[in-house]
Amino acid sequence: MEYSDKVVDHYTNPRNVGKIEDASGVGEVGNPVCGDIMKMYIKVENNIIVDVKFKTFGCGAAIATSSVSTEMIKGKTLEEALALKNSDVIKALDGLPPVKIHCSVLAEEAIHEAIADYYRKEGKMTEEEIVKKCNLKEHHCEHCGE
Protein backbone atom coordinates (compact mmCIF):
# COMPACT_ATOMS: atom_id res chain seq x y z
CA MET A 1 0.00 0.00 0.00
CA GLU A 2 1.38 3.33 -1.07
CA TYR A 3 0.41 6.71 0.37
CA SER A 4 0.75 9.93 -1.66
CA ASP A 5 3.30 12.55 -0.59
CA LYS A 6 0.44 14.74 0.65
CA VAL A 7 -0.86 11.98 2.92
CA VAL A 8 2.65 11.42 4.26
CA ASP A 9 3.04 15.16 4.83
CA HIS A 10 -0.23 15.34 6.78
CA TYR A 11 0.38 12.34 9.03
CA THR A 12 3.94 13.51 9.64
CA ASN A 13 2.98 17.11 10.40
CA PRO A 14 -0.71 17.12 11.12
CA ARG A 15 -2.34 20.58 11.12
CA ASN A 16 -4.72 21.82 13.81
CA VAL A 17 -4.20 18.97 16.28
CA GLY A 18 -5.72 19.60 19.68
CA LYS A 19 -8.80 20.62 21.51
CA ILE A 20 -10.80 23.89 21.71
CA GLU A 21 -11.77 24.37 25.36
CA ASP A 22 -14.74 26.67 24.64
CA ALA A 23 -15.74 25.02 21.36
CA SER A 24 -19.01 26.06 19.71
CA GLY A 25 -19.50 22.49 18.52
CA VAL A 26 -17.88 19.07 18.93
CA GLY A 27 -18.39 16.04 16.68
CA GLU A 28 -17.10 12.53 17.29
CA VAL A 29 -17.43 9.61 14.86
CA GLY A 30 -16.05 6.09 14.48
CA ASN A 31 -15.35 3.55 17.19
CA PRO A 32 -12.32 1.93 18.77
CA VAL A 33 -13.31 -1.57 17.64
CA CYS A 34 -12.66 -0.58 14.03
CA GLY A 35 -9.56 1.31 14.97
CA ASP A 36 -10.74 4.78 13.89
CA ILE A 37 -12.14 7.60 16.01
CA MET A 38 -12.23 11.24 14.94
CA LYS A 39 -13.16 14.09 17.22
CA MET A 40 -13.61 17.54 15.65
CA TYR A 41 -13.88 20.83 17.59
CA ILE A 42 -15.14 24.01 15.89
CA LYS A 43 -15.32 27.63 17.00
CA VAL A 44 -18.05 29.57 15.14
CA GLU A 45 -18.42 33.34 14.93
CA ASN A 46 -21.01 35.03 12.66
CA ASN A 47 -21.70 31.77 10.85
CA ILE A 48 -17.98 31.36 10.06
CA ILE A 49 -15.69 28.62 11.36
CA VAL A 50 -12.95 30.79 12.87
CA ASP A 51 -11.05 27.91 14.45
CA VAL A 52 -11.00 24.12 14.18
CA LYS A 53 -9.01 21.41 15.97
CA PHE A 54 -9.07 17.64 15.88
CA LYS A 55 -8.00 14.52 17.73
CA THR A 56 -7.83 11.19 15.93
CA PHE A 57 -7.17 7.60 16.96
CA GLY A 58 -6.40 5.74 13.78
CA CYS A 59 -4.08 4.91 10.95
CA GLY A 60 -2.02 7.29 8.82
CA ALA A 61 -4.92 7.93 6.45
CA ALA A 62 -7.29 8.73 9.32
CA ILE A 63 -4.83 11.30 10.68
CA ALA A 64 -4.20 12.77 7.21
CA THR A 65 -7.91 13.09 6.29
CA SER A 66 -8.67 14.77 9.64
CA SER A 67 -5.76 17.14 9.22
CA VAL A 68 -6.48 18.19 5.63
CA SER A 69 -10.21 18.58 6.22
CA THR A 70 -9.60 21.00 9.12
CA GLU A 71 -7.54 23.12 6.72
CA MET A 72 -10.33 22.97 4.17
CA ILE A 73 -13.09 24.26 6.47
CA LYS A 74 -11.18 26.87 8.48
CA GLY A 75 -12.47 30.38 7.63
CA LYS A 76 -15.43 28.95 5.71
CA THR A 77 -19.14 29.51 6.37
CA LEU A 78 -21.07 26.64 7.94
CA GLU A 79 -22.86 26.06 4.62
CA GLU A 80 -19.53 25.86 2.77
CA ALA A 81 -18.20 23.43 5.36
CA LEU A 82 -21.32 21.27 5.08
CA ALA A 83 -20.83 21.16 1.32
CA LEU A 84 -17.38 19.54 1.72
CA LYS A 85 -17.53 16.01 0.35
CA ASN A 86 -15.28 13.09 1.16
CA SER A 87 -14.28 13.09 -2.51
CA ASP A 88 -12.93 16.64 -2.04
CA VAL A 89 -10.83 15.40 0.88
CA ILE A 90 -9.46 12.54 -1.24
CA LYS A 91 -8.65 14.97 -4.04
CA ALA A 92 -6.87 17.34 -1.67
CA LEU A 93 -4.66 14.44 -0.56
CA ASP A 94 -3.86 13.38 -4.16
CA GLY A 95 -5.79 10.17 -3.61
CA LEU A 96 -6.12 7.46 -0.98
CA PRO A 97 -5.64 3.69 -1.25
CA PRO A 98 -9.06 2.01 -1.80
CA VAL A 99 -9.11 0.38 1.66
CA LYS A 100 -8.68 3.85 3.20
CA ILE A 101 -11.61 5.60 1.53
CA HIS A 102 -13.71 5.14 4.68
CA CYS A 103 -11.29 7.47 6.51
CA SER A 104 -12.36 10.34 4.24
CA VAL A 105 -16.00 9.49 4.94
CA LEU A 106 -15.29 9.70 8.66
CA ALA A 107 -13.74 13.16 8.20
CA GLU A 108 -16.81 14.41 6.36
CA GLU A 109 -19.09 12.95 9.03
CA ALA A 110 -17.05 14.42 11.90
CA ILE A 111 -17.46 17.92 10.40
CA HIS A 112 -21.21 17.41 9.99
CA GLU A 113 -21.56 16.17 13.57
CA ALA A 114 -19.59 19.15 14.93
CA ILE A 115 -21.78 21.62 13.03
CA ALA A 116 -24.95 19.80 14.14
CA ASP A 117 -23.71 20.08 17.73
CA TYR A 118 -23.29 23.82 17.22
CA TYR A 119 -26.84 24.17 15.88
CA ARG A 120 -28.20 22.18 18.82
CA LYS A 121 -26.44 24.45 21.30
CA GLU A 122 -27.68 27.50 19.38
CA GLY A 123 -31.23 26.18 19.81
CA LYS A 124 -32.77 27.84 16.75
CA MET A 125 -33.58 24.71 14.76
CA THR A 126 -35.53 21.57 15.54
CA GLU A 127 -33.64 18.26 15.62
CA GLU A 128 -35.37 17.31 12.41
CA GLU A 129 -34.15 20.47 10.69
CA ILE A 130 -30.63 19.89 11.99
CA VAL A 131 -30.54 16.28 10.77
CA LYS A 132 -31.69 17.45 7.37
CA LYS A 133 -29.38 20.46 7.09
CA CYS A 134 -26.33 18.54 8.29
CA ASN A 135 -27.27 15.41 6.38
CA LEU A 136 -26.69 13.32 9.52
CA LYS A 137 -26.63 9.60 9.03
CA GLU A 138 -26.85 6.82 11.51
CA HIS A 139 -23.18 5.87 11.46
CA HIS A 140 -22.89 2.29 10.46
CA CYS A 141 -19.55 0.64 10.28
CA GLU A 142 -19.28 -1.77 7.40
CA HIS A 143 -16.29 -3.42 9.11
CA CYS A 144 -17.59 -4.46 12.45
CA GLY A 145 -21.30 -3.92 12.00
CA GLU A 146 -21.39 -1.44 14.88
Next chain:
Amino acid sequence: MENVYFDNAATTKLDDEVLQAMLPYLKESYGNASSIYKLGRENRKAVETAREQISTVLNCNPNEIYFTAGGSESDNTIIKGTAHGYKSKGNHIITSKIEHPAVLETCKQLEKEGFEVSYIGVSEDGIVKLDELENAIKDSTILITIMFANNEIGTIQPIKEIGEIAKKHNIFFHTDAVQAVGTVRIDVKELNIDALSMSGHKFYGPKGIGALYVRNGINFDRLVAGGHQERGKRAGTENVPAIVGMGKAIELAYANLDEHNKKIKELRDYYVKQISEKIPYIKINGDMEKRLPGNSNISFRYIEGEGLLLNLDLKGIAASSGSACTSGSLDPSHVLLAIGLPHEIAHGSLRISIGKYNTKEEVDYLVENLVEIVNRLREMSPLWEEFIEEEKK
Protein backbone atom coordinates in the same frame (compact mmCIF):
# COMPACT_ATOMS: atom_id res chain seq x y z
CA MET B 1 20.27 5.86 11.49
CA GLU B 2 19.15 4.14 8.30
CA ASN B 3 17.69 0.67 7.80
CA VAL B 4 17.32 -0.22 11.43
CA TYR B 5 15.74 -3.60 10.87
CA PHE B 6 13.57 -5.05 13.64
CA ASP B 7 11.36 -7.31 11.52
CA ASN B 8 13.38 -10.53 11.60
CA ALA B 9 10.24 -12.63 12.04
CA ALA B 10 9.12 -11.39 8.60
CA THR B 11 12.40 -12.20 6.93
CA THR B 12 16.12 -12.00 7.64
CA LYS B 13 19.15 -10.59 5.87
CA LEU B 14 21.03 -13.17 3.83
CA ASP B 15 24.22 -14.22 5.63
CA ASP B 16 27.29 -13.46 3.55
CA GLU B 17 28.69 -16.97 4.07
CA VAL B 18 25.41 -18.32 2.72
CA LEU B 19 25.64 -16.07 -0.31
CA GLN B 20 29.20 -17.29 -0.98
CA ALA B 21 28.02 -20.91 -0.82
CA MET B 22 25.24 -20.14 -3.30
CA LEU B 23 27.22 -18.16 -5.85
CA PRO B 24 28.82 -21.05 -7.76
CA TYR B 25 25.35 -22.48 -8.43
CA LEU B 26 24.11 -19.12 -9.71
CA LYS B 27 27.11 -18.84 -12.02
CA GLU B 28 29.33 -21.57 -13.40
CA SER B 29 27.57 -24.64 -11.96
CA TYR B 30 24.19 -24.23 -13.61
CA GLY B 31 23.38 -27.85 -14.41
CA ASN B 32 20.06 -29.59 -13.82
CA ALA B 33 20.41 -31.89 -10.81
CA SER B 34 18.56 -34.65 -12.72
CA SER B 35 21.10 -34.76 -15.58
CA ILE B 36 23.67 -37.55 -15.76
CA TYR B 37 26.68 -35.54 -16.98
CA LYS B 38 29.19 -33.82 -14.70
CA LEU B 39 27.32 -30.47 -14.37
CA GLY B 40 24.23 -32.39 -13.38
CA ARG B 41 26.04 -34.72 -11.00
CA GLU B 42 27.73 -31.88 -9.09
CA ASN B 43 24.35 -30.20 -8.66
CA ARG B 44 22.80 -33.46 -7.46
CA LYS B 45 25.61 -33.74 -4.93
CA ALA B 46 25.00 -30.17 -3.73
CA VAL B 47 21.28 -30.88 -3.25
CA GLU B 48 21.98 -34.05 -1.29
CA THR B 49 24.56 -32.29 0.89
CA ALA B 50 21.95 -29.66 1.80
CA ARG B 51 19.44 -32.42 2.55
CA GLU B 52 21.93 -33.94 4.99
CA GLN B 53 22.63 -30.57 6.60
CA ILE B 54 18.92 -30.28 7.36
CA SER B 55 18.37 -33.88 8.44
CA THR B 56 21.34 -33.67 10.81
CA VAL B 57 19.75 -30.73 12.62
CA LEU B 58 16.31 -32.37 12.83
CA ASN B 59 17.73 -35.82 13.69
CA CYS B 60 15.99 -37.59 10.84
CA ASN B 61 16.96 -39.53 7.75
CA PRO B 62 17.94 -37.40 4.69
CA ASN B 63 15.29 -39.21 2.64
CA GLU B 64 12.65 -37.81 4.98
CA ILE B 65 13.37 -34.24 3.76
CA TYR B 66 11.52 -32.80 0.73
CA PHE B 67 12.46 -29.42 -0.74
CA THR B 68 9.63 -27.00 -1.54
CA ALA B 69 9.37 -23.34 -2.53
CA GLY B 70 8.80 -22.21 1.06
CA GLY B 71 6.93 -22.57 4.32
CA SER B 72 3.50 -22.01 2.80
CA GLU B 73 4.03 -24.71 0.18
CA SER B 74 5.27 -27.12 2.84
CA ASP B 75 2.15 -26.48 4.95
CA ASN B 76 -0.18 -26.81 1.96
CA THR B 77 1.53 -29.98 0.76
CA ILE B 78 1.39 -31.90 4.00
CA ILE B 79 -2.03 -30.75 5.23
CA LYS B 80 -3.79 -31.35 1.92
CA GLY B 81 -1.59 -34.35 1.18
CA THR B 82 -2.42 -36.20 4.40
CA ALA B 83 -6.07 -35.10 4.42
CA HIS B 84 -6.49 -36.62 0.97
CA GLY B 85 -4.16 -39.53 1.69
CA TYR B 86 -6.07 -40.59 4.82
CA LYS B 87 -9.58 -39.67 3.66
CA SER B 88 -10.65 -43.29 3.91
CA LYS B 89 -9.76 -43.27 7.63
CA GLY B 90 -11.63 -40.10 8.56
CA ASN B 91 -12.30 -36.45 7.78
CA HIS B 92 -11.46 -34.60 11.00
CA ILE B 93 -8.52 -32.22 11.44
CA ILE B 94 -7.35 -30.46 14.61
CA THR B 95 -5.46 -27.18 14.49
CA SER B 96 -5.27 -24.01 16.60
CA LYS B 97 -6.74 -20.52 16.40
CA ILE B 98 -3.29 -18.91 16.22
CA GLU B 99 -1.83 -20.71 13.21
CA HIS B 100 -0.23 -18.90 10.29
CA PRO B 101 -2.64 -18.19 7.40
CA ALA B 102 -0.82 -20.88 5.36
CA VAL B 103 -2.35 -23.43 7.74
CA LEU B 104 -5.66 -21.69 8.53
CA GLU B 105 -6.55 -20.96 4.91
CA THR B 106 -5.59 -24.49 3.87
CA CYS B 107 -7.88 -25.87 6.57
CA LYS B 108 -10.69 -23.59 5.34
CA GLN B 109 -10.23 -24.93 1.81
CA LEU B 110 -10.49 -28.47 3.16
CA GLU B 111 -13.66 -27.56 5.06
CA LYS B 112 -15.20 -26.61 1.70
CA GLU B 113 -14.29 -30.07 0.45
CA GLY B 114 -16.19 -31.63 3.35
CA PHE B 115 -13.46 -32.04 5.96
CA GLU B 116 -14.27 -31.05 9.51
CA VAL B 117 -11.78 -28.81 11.35
CA SER B 118 -11.52 -28.06 15.09
CA TYR B 119 -9.73 -24.80 15.90
CA ILE B 120 -8.28 -25.14 19.41
CA GLY B 121 -8.11 -22.05 21.62
CA VAL B 122 -5.13 -20.69 23.51
CA SER B 123 -4.57 -19.32 27.00
CA GLU B 124 -4.23 -15.57 27.43
CA ASP B 125 -0.47 -16.18 27.36
CA GLY B 126 -0.80 -17.62 23.87
CA ILE B 127 -0.25 -21.30 24.62
CA VAL B 128 -2.48 -23.96 23.02
CA LYS B 129 -4.85 -25.58 25.53
CA LEU B 130 -3.83 -29.23 25.71
CA ASP B 131 -7.02 -30.43 27.44
CA GLU B 132 -9.15 -28.81 24.75
CA LEU B 133 -6.96 -30.42 22.10
CA GLU B 134 -7.21 -33.91 23.58
CA ASN B 135 -10.96 -33.55 24.10
CA ALA B 136 -11.38 -32.63 20.43
CA ILE B 137 -9.95 -35.96 19.27
CA LYS B 138 -12.47 -38.39 17.85
CA ASP B 139 -12.44 -41.60 15.83
CA SER B 140 -12.46 -39.64 12.58
CA THR B 141 -9.43 -37.47 13.47
CA ILE B 142 -6.69 -37.97 10.90
CA LEU B 143 -4.41 -34.98 11.44
CA ILE B 144 -3.23 -32.65 14.19
CA THR B 145 -1.39 -29.58 12.92
CA ILE B 146 -0.11 -27.12 15.55
CA MET B 147 2.60 -24.53 15.00
CA PHE B 148 5.91 -24.85 16.85
CA ALA B 149 6.24 -21.14 17.63
CA ASN B 150 3.86 -18.31 16.86
CA ASN B 151 4.93 -15.72 14.32
CA GLU B 152 3.28 -12.74 16.03
CA ILE B 153 3.73 -13.24 19.76
CA GLY B 154 6.60 -15.76 19.60
CA THR B 155 5.07 -18.25 22.02
CA ILE B 156 6.56 -21.75 21.85
CA GLN B 157 3.89 -24.42 21.95
CA PRO B 158 4.02 -27.63 24.02
CA ILE B 159 5.08 -29.67 21.00
CA LYS B 160 6.42 -32.64 22.95
CA GLU B 161 3.14 -33.03 24.84
CA ILE B 162 1.12 -32.68 21.63
CA GLY B 163 3.38 -35.25 19.99
CA GLU B 164 2.68 -37.66 22.85
CA ILE B 165 -1.08 -37.09 22.64
CA ALA B 166 -0.98 -37.68 18.88
CA LYS B 167 1.09 -40.85 19.31
CA LYS B 168 -1.20 -42.16 22.04
CA HIS B 169 -4.22 -41.78 19.77
CA ASN B 170 -2.32 -42.87 16.67
CA ILE B 171 -2.94 -39.60 14.82
CA PHE B 172 -0.57 -37.97 12.32
CA PHE B 173 1.11 -34.87 13.80
CA HIS B 174 2.43 -31.98 11.71
CA THR B 175 4.01 -28.79 13.04
CA ASP B 176 4.59 -25.54 11.17
CA ALA B 177 8.06 -24.76 12.54
CA VAL B 178 8.81 -21.84 10.21
CA GLN B 179 9.50 -19.47 13.12
CA ALA B 180 11.27 -22.03 15.29
CA VAL B 181 13.86 -23.53 12.95
CA GLY B 182 17.06 -21.57 13.38
CA THR B 183 16.45 -20.68 17.05
CA VAL B 184 15.03 -23.79 18.75
CA ARG B 185 16.72 -27.22 18.95
CA ILE B 186 14.34 -29.65 17.30
CA ASP B 187 14.69 -33.42 17.49
CA VAL B 188 11.75 -34.83 15.55
CA LYS B 189 12.15 -38.28 17.10
CA GLU B 190 12.26 -37.05 20.68
CA LEU B 191 9.28 -34.77 20.05
CA ASN B 192 7.19 -37.39 18.18
CA ILE B 193 6.81 -35.10 15.18
CA ASP B 194 5.58 -36.85 12.01
CA ALA B 195 5.94 -33.84 9.72
CA LEU B 196 7.46 -30.38 9.97
CA SER B 197 7.49 -27.29 7.74
CA MET B 198 10.36 -24.84 7.49
CA SER B 199 11.44 -21.85 5.43
CA GLY B 200 14.97 -20.81 4.43
CA HIS B 201 14.70 -17.04 4.72
CA LYS B 202 13.79 -17.02 8.41
CA PHE B 203 17.33 -17.99 9.43
CA TYR B 204 19.52 -15.84 7.17
CA GLY B 205 19.03 -18.06 4.12
CA PRO B 206 17.46 -17.16 0.76
CA LYS B 207 13.77 -16.62 0.03
CA GLY B 208 11.73 -18.94 -2.17
CA ILE B 209 12.99 -22.14 -0.60
CA GLY B 210 11.54 -24.33 2.11
CA ALA B 211 11.58 -27.90 3.26
CA LEU B 212 9.16 -30.45 4.56
CA TYR B 213 10.17 -33.29 6.84
CA VAL B 214 7.83 -36.26 6.62
CA ARG B 215 8.52 -39.41 8.62
CA ASN B 216 9.08 -42.42 6.40
CA GLY B 217 6.04 -44.64 5.99
CA ILE B 218 3.56 -41.76 5.84
CA ASN B 219 1.26 -41.73 2.87
CA PHE B 220 0.65 -38.24 1.50
CA ASP B 221 -0.56 -37.02 -1.89
CA ARG B 222 1.75 -34.68 -3.73
CA LEU B 223 0.70 -31.07 -4.35
CA VAL B 224 2.79 -30.33 -7.42
CA ALA B 225 2.49 -33.06 -10.05
CA GLY B 226 5.00 -33.56 -12.85
CA GLY B 227 8.52 -34.96 -12.86
CA HIS B 228 10.05 -37.48 -10.49
CA GLN B 229 11.95 -34.94 -8.35
CA GLU B 230 11.91 -35.28 -4.57
CA ARG B 231 11.08 -38.97 -4.87
CA GLY B 232 7.92 -38.16 -6.81
CA LYS B 233 6.50 -35.95 -4.05
CA ARG B 234 7.35 -32.53 -5.47
CA ALA B 235 7.79 -32.01 -9.18
CA GLY B 236 9.92 -29.24 -10.67
CA THR B 237 13.61 -28.74 -11.34
CA GLU B 238 15.39 -28.27 -8.03
CA ASN B 239 16.24 -24.67 -7.10
CA VAL B 240 19.83 -25.65 -6.44
CA PRO B 241 21.31 -22.25 -5.42
CA ALA B 242 18.52 -21.74 -2.87
CA ILE B 243 18.71 -25.34 -1.63
CA VAL B 244 22.46 -24.95 -1.12
CA GLY B 245 21.84 -21.63 0.66
CA MET B 246 19.26 -23.09 3.01
CA GLY B 247 21.55 -26.02 3.82
CA LYS B 248 24.43 -23.69 4.64
CA ALA B 249 22.15 -21.36 6.62
CA ILE B 250 20.77 -24.11 8.84
CA GLU B 251 24.25 -25.48 9.46
CA LEU B 252 25.51 -22.04 10.52
CA ALA B 253 22.43 -21.37 12.66
CA TYR B 254 22.88 -24.53 14.72
CA ALA B 255 26.66 -24.25 14.94
CA ASN B 256 26.25 -20.92 16.77
CA LEU B 257 22.81 -21.45 18.30
CA ASP B 258 23.48 -20.79 21.99
CA GLU B 259 25.59 -17.72 21.33
CA HIS B 260 23.02 -16.35 18.85
CA ASN B 261 20.07 -16.95 21.16
CA LYS B 262 21.84 -15.45 24.17
CA LYS B 263 22.63 -12.29 22.22
CA ILE B 264 19.18 -11.71 20.78
CA LYS B 265 17.45 -12.58 24.07
CA GLU B 266 19.58 -10.03 25.92
CA LEU B 267 18.68 -7.35 23.37
CA ARG B 268 15.00 -8.31 23.46
CA ASP B 269 14.87 -8.26 27.27
CA TYR B 270 16.69 -4.93 27.30
CA TYR B 271 14.15 -3.47 24.86
CA VAL B 272 11.15 -4.75 26.86
CA LYS B 273 12.64 -3.44 30.13
CA GLN B 274 13.34 -0.01 28.63
CA ILE B 275 9.86 0.30 27.19
CA SER B 276 8.21 -0.92 30.41
CA GLU B 277 10.08 1.76 32.34
CA LYS B 278 9.58 4.58 29.88
CA ILE B 279 6.07 4.14 28.51
CA PRO B 280 3.03 3.69 30.77
CA TYR B 281 -0.20 1.86 29.87
CA ILE B 282 1.25 -0.90 27.74
CA LYS B 283 0.43 -4.58 27.54
CA ILE B 284 3.06 -7.21 26.86
CA ASN B 285 1.45 -9.90 24.72
CA GLY B 286 2.36 -13.59 25.04
CA ASP B 287 4.18 -15.68 27.62
CA MET B 288 7.63 -14.22 28.32
CA GLU B 289 9.28 -17.56 29.19
CA LYS B 290 7.93 -20.00 26.59
CA ARG B 291 8.90 -17.65 23.84
CA LEU B 292 11.31 -17.20 20.93
CA PRO B 293 14.36 -15.26 22.15
CA GLY B 294 14.11 -12.41 19.64
CA ASN B 295 10.36 -11.76 19.72
CA SER B 296 8.49 -9.04 21.54
CA ASN B 297 4.90 -7.95 21.07
CA ILE B 298 3.62 -4.96 22.99
CA SER B 299 0.31 -3.09 22.78
CA PHE B 300 0.46 0.64 23.37
CA ARG B 301 -2.95 1.61 24.64
CA TYR B 302 -4.95 4.46 23.06
CA ILE B 303 -3.00 4.48 19.79
CA GLU B 304 -3.22 2.55 16.54
CA GLY B 305 -0.42 0.44 15.12
CA GLU B 306 -0.23 1.70 11.55
CA GLY B 307 0.47 5.23 12.74
CA LEU B 308 3.28 3.80 14.85
CA LEU B 309 4.81 1.91 11.92
CA LEU B 310 4.62 4.91 9.58
CA ASN B 311 6.34 7.15 12.10
CA LEU B 312 9.00 4.53 12.84
CA ASP B 313 9.58 4.15 9.10
CA LEU B 314 10.23 7.88 8.83
CA LYS B 315 13.06 7.30 11.34
CA GLY B 316 14.41 4.41 9.27
CA ILE B 317 13.05 1.73 11.61
CA ALA B 318 11.32 -1.38 10.23
CA ALA B 319 8.83 -3.23 12.45
CA SER B 320 5.42 -4.87 12.28
CA SER B 321 1.97 -4.48 13.83
CA GLY B 322 -1.20 -6.50 14.33
CA SER B 323 -3.56 -3.62 13.59
CA ALA B 324 -6.29 -4.08 10.99
CA CYS B 325 -4.67 -1.49 8.77
CA THR B 326 -1.48 -3.50 8.58
CA SER B 327 -2.97 -6.99 8.60
CA GLY B 328 -4.45 -6.27 5.17
CA SER B 329 -7.90 -7.14 6.47
CA LEU B 330 -10.54 -5.22 8.38
CA ASP B 331 -9.93 -6.97 11.68
CA PRO B 332 -6.86 -6.79 13.85
CA SER B 333 -4.61 -9.84 14.19
CA HIS B 334 -6.44 -13.15 14.76
CA VAL B 335 -3.66 -14.14 17.17
CA LEU B 336 -4.15 -11.10 19.41
CA LEU B 337 -7.92 -11.64 19.38
CA ALA B 338 -7.38 -15.33 20.26
CA ILE B 339 -5.42 -14.39 23.40
CA GLY B 340 -8.40 -12.28 24.41
CA LEU B 341 -7.27 -8.75 23.60
CA PRO B 342 -10.11 -6.31 22.90
CA HIS B 343 -10.02 -4.91 19.36
CA GLU B 344 -8.86 -1.44 20.40
CA ILE B 345 -5.83 -2.85 22.25
CA ALA B 346 -5.01 -5.29 19.45
CA HIS B 347 -4.98 -2.35 17.00
CA GLY B 348 -2.15 -0.73 18.99
CA SER B 349 0.30 -3.63 18.94
CA LEU B 350 3.90 -3.52 17.81
CA ARG B 351 6.02 -6.58 17.02
CA ILE B 352 9.75 -6.07 17.34
CA SER B 353 11.69 -9.16 16.24
CA ILE B 354 15.38 -9.01 16.91
CA GLY B 355 18.00 -10.80 14.83
CA LYS B 356 21.70 -11.49 14.88
CA TYR B 357 22.67 -8.28 13.10
CA ASN B 358 20.93 -5.96 15.58
CA THR B 359 22.99 -3.95 18.08
CA LYS B 360 22.36 -2.33 21.44
CA GLU B 361 22.80 1.08 19.77
CA GLU B 362 19.93 0.23 17.43
CA VAL B 363 17.72 -0.78 20.35
CA ASP B 364 18.53 2.50 22.09
CA TYR B 365 17.64 4.38 18.91
CA LEU B 366 14.36 2.44 18.68
CA VAL B 367 13.44 3.11 22.31
CA GLU B 368 14.25 6.80 22.05
CA ASN B 369 12.07 7.22 18.95
CA LEU B 370 9.28 4.99 20.17
CA VAL B 371 8.88 6.99 23.37
CA GLU B 372 8.58 10.19 21.36
CA ILE B 373 6.18 8.71 18.77
CA VAL B 374 3.89 7.05 21.33
CA ASN B 375 3.65 10.32 23.29
CA ARG B 376 2.89 12.29 20.15
CA LEU B 377 0.23 9.86 18.91
CA ARG B 378 -1.36 9.76 22.36
CA GLU B 379 -1.52 13.56 22.44
CA MET B 380 -3.41 13.27 19.17
CA SER B 381 -5.75 10.51 20.38
CA PRO B 382 -9.28 11.23 21.64
CA LEU B 383 -9.15 7.93 23.58
CA TRP B 384 -6.09 9.12 25.48
CA GLU B 385 -7.80 12.46 26.21
CA GLU B 386 -10.85 10.66 27.63
CA PHE B 387 -8.63 8.36 29.66
CA ILE B 388 -6.65 11.26 31.17
CA GLU B 389 -9.84 13.15 32.01
CA GLU B 390 -11.21 10.02 33.73
CA GLU B 391 -7.93 9.67 35.66
CA LYS B 392 -8.22 13.24 36.94
CA LYS B 393 -11.63 12.54 38.46
